Amino acid sequence: MSLQSPNMNVRVVRIEQASPLIKRFTLQAADGGPLPAFSGGSHIIVQMPTASGLIHNAYSLLGSPFQLQQYQIAVRREEASRGGSAFMHTHVAEGDILQISPPNNLFPLHATPGRQILIAGGIGITPFMSQMEELQASGAVFELHYAFRSREQAAFVDELAARYGAHCHFHDASLGELCNVTALLAQMGEQDHVYVCGPQSLIEAVQQAGAEQGIPPARLHWEQFAASTSGGAAFTVVLARSGREIPVAAEQTILQAIESDGSVAVDCLCREGVCGTCEVGIVEGEAEHRDQYLSEEEKQAQNSMLICVSRARGSRIVLDL
Known part of the structure; x- marks a missing residue:
C-alpha cells in the first residue's frame, strides 16, 4: 500500500x-x-x-x-x-x-468565533508555532499555555513572548508554576476549542478534564509529538503476497522493519497510530493494537492493524502486503 x-x-x-x-x-x-x-x-x-x-x-x-x-x-x-x-x-x-515528504496536516485549527486555547508540553510546542502565525494574522482570540520542566530546558520561550506577548502563559515546573488543565477547561466558553500536544500524561489530563466537565469531543483536539508506546518482544512479519519473512526487532516497529527491508512500499503520514494511512489487513495471527485510530470493535475483530505502532501478539503475523 x-x-x-x-x-x-x-x-x-x-x-x-x-x-x-x-x-x-x-x-x-x-x-x-x-x-x-x-x-x-x-x-x-x-x-x-x-x-x-x-x-x-x-x-x-x-x-x-x-x-x-x-x-x-x-x-x-x-x-x-x-x-x-x-x-x-x-x-x-x-x-x-x-x-x-510534502506537508500534511493531522492537527488543523477549527474555525470558531470563540477562543482557541493551545496547551503545549515540552517539545509539544512545535505545531502551535505555525498555528499562532495563522491565528494572529486572522485576528482570532487565542491563548497559549506552555508547560516545561525549567526555562533552561525549554525552547522558543523568549521568541514566543516577544512575538505574541500577552497571548502566552508559561508554566515553569521548576518554579512550581504548574498548568492546571482542570481549572483552564472549567473556564471554556461554549464556542471555545482546546488543542493539546505533548506527553501522553498531559493529553490524558486534558481528555479527562474535558470528559468530567462535559465538553463535547468535537471541541477537544490533540496530537502526540512522539509515539506513546514502547517496544516489545521480537517477532516475524510475513508479507502474504510474496511470502517474504521480515524480522521485527524488540525496539523496532513493523513499519520500520518493512522500510529497512525495502521489498514493498508502505506510506504512513503520522507514524503515531492516529491517521490510519498505514492500516493493513491481517491474514493470519493477531495484533497487539497500540493505535488511537481503530475503534475497540475493530481492534477486537483483528481484521487489520496500524503497522506504525501496533505489534504482533505472538511470534508471527501474516499481513496483506
Missing part, C-alpha cells in the same frame, strides 16, 4: 541550538524555488539514511505558513533514540541535502 507521495530534496541552510536538547533546522528547496503551501499544525516526514537503514520521522513545521521560501523543524535529542534524532543532531550539517 502506498500513497505515492512525491518526496522533495531540501538543503539545510541553518542549524540553531534552541535548548540544550533541541535543535532548529531551517530548510530550503534544493532548486531554490518555493516550497509547497501548508497550514498551521502541519508536519513533514524526513527521510534519514542511518547505518541501520532508512528511518522516517515526522516533525511539525514551525515557521510561518505565509513564508514558503523555507521550512523550519525542531528535533529533540532523545536518550532512547531509534536513530532519527541522533542522526539529525550528530550527522546533519549546514549545506546537507535531506529528502522530505
Whole structure:
C-alpha cells in the first residue's frame, strides 16, 4: 500500500541550538524555488539514511505558513533514540541535502468565533508555532499555555513572548508554576476549542478534564509529538503476497522493519497510530493494537492493524502486503 507521495530534496541552510536538547533546522528547496503551501499544525516526514537503514520521522513545521521560501523543524535529542534524532543532531550539517515528504496536516485549527486555547508540553510546542502565525494574522482570540520542566530546558520561550506577548502563559515546573488543565477547561466558553500536544500524561489530563466537565469531543483536539508506546518482544512479519519473512526487532516497529527491508512500499503520514494511512489487513495471527485510530470493535475483530505502532501478539503475523 502506498500513497505515492512525491518526496522533495531540501538543503539545510541553518542549524540553531534552541535548548540544550533541541535543535532548529531551517530548510530550503534544493532548486531554490518555493516550497509547497501548508497550514498551521502541519508536519513533514524526513527521510534519514542511518547505518541501520532508512528511518522516517515526522516533525511539525514551525515557521510561518505565509513564508514558503523555507521550512523550519525542531528535533529533540532523545536518550532512547531509534536513530532519527541522533542522526539529525550528530550527522546533519549546514549545506546537507535531506529528502522530505510534502506537508500534511493531522492537527488543523477549527474555525470558531470563540477562543482557541493551545496547551503545549515540552517539545509539544512545535505545531502551535505555525498555528499562532495563522491565528494572529486572522485576528482570532487565542491563548497559549506552555508547560516545561525549567526555562533552561525549554525552547522558543523568549521568541514566543516577544512575538505574541500577552497571548502566552508559561508554566515553569521548576518554579512550581504548574498548568492546571482542570481549572483552564472549567473556564471554556461554549464556542471555545482546546488543542493539546505533548506527553501522553498531559493529553490524558486534558481528555479527562474535558470528559468530567462535559465538553463535547468535537471541541477537544490533540496530537502526540512522539509515539506513546514502547517496544516489545521480537517477532516475524510475513508479507502474504510474496511470502517474504521480515524480522521485527524488540525496539523496532513493523513499519520500520518493512522500510529497512525495502521489498514493498508502505506510506504512513503520522507514524503515531492516529491517521490510519498505514492500516493493513491481517491474514493470519493477531495484533497487539497500540493505535488511537481503530475503534475497540475493530481492534477486537483483528481484521487489520496500524503497522506504525501496533505489534504482533505472538511470534508471527501474516499481513496483506
